[in-house]
Amino acid sequence: MCSAVEWTFNEHEFNPARQMSHQLKRALVTGGAGFIGSHIVDALISDGCQVTVLDNLSTGSDLNLAAAMDQITFYNGDIRDRQMLEKAVEDCDVIFHLAAMVSVPQTIDDPVESALINEMGTLYVLEAARKKNIRRVVFSSSCAVYGDTPQLPKIESMPLNPCSPYAVQKRTAERYMRLGCELYGLETISLRYFNVYGPRQDPSSPYSGVISIFMKMALGNQSPVIYGDGNQSRDFIYVADVVAANLLAATSASAKGEIVNIGTGSSIGINQLWDLICSFSGLTIKPQHQPARPGDIYASVADTRHAKSLLGFNIDYPFETGLALTYQWYQKEQKSGHR
């Protein structure tokens, strides 16, 4: 097992662009002020790509773009503002489309507004791409589309059972991506992220990613809540690997509406996750157990063969490495009082 001291988080070394094949001149990142989007922005900049960001800062934060802001063109707006979208996309070779209502409970509370953002917003992005002759759209989808099907690992071709408006909307958007290719000849590709974690993930809501919440608890010497028996498991993927997958998807030979799982192919239980965090942060805090969340999925793990064969994607950050880097980042943020 690695210890936190063996890994030092350094923003300058955090550069997934090293895997890029230097083909992108200008890119639009919708949702570029968000947790994942802002890392894509940083990677594109360090590869010499001109970057435009369109984000309404509803869940994203300009803090995430602090280092990038003077090197990008930033539009503070909604993807449904079609005029702004068309301006933002001008002369781009690729759109990374991440802007969305990302909270599952929020989409349950407001299925109509969330559909307008996650479905109609995606259609607007595709229409802007069509009108402005953009070569490729890389869409951020989610493993939520699999729903509660028992089969493991999750393979792209299996039957789906989306169980929330969010999941239905992501699935619908994947289909529009496919149609964008079939009907209009756009190059499109949808990436189904498994549980993404890493620096800049916001721990502030009870539905934030479990790793961000556990980091906050560990740094505050507090006991976390584990829902259910804690033996439920997830395929956690480090954000730099997700960035690398996006860059590969933007430059791969084929983008004909394909759907690709972006996970590691391994999973870890939630009890084990807390034990691991305790072990490298020197804590001995017992978690509190509460009843399982309604609709919580027991096990989730990606079949990664398609990602390997289509994109040549392999992870660079084993779980313990990514977790240690993430812990260091939250530690640094806590000291600096930023979040």
Ligand code: UD2
């Ligand atoms: C992830 C996505 C969600 C949706 C879903 C589809 C995140 C943050 N959420 O939900 O958007 O795509 O996958 O399947 O990526 N847990 C605790 N204590 C806590 C918080 C969580 O025990 O304080 C448990 C939770 O009950 C679950 C596991 O940890 O069993 C992971 O929770 P999560 O909210 O990070 O992610 P998940 O897989 O439920």
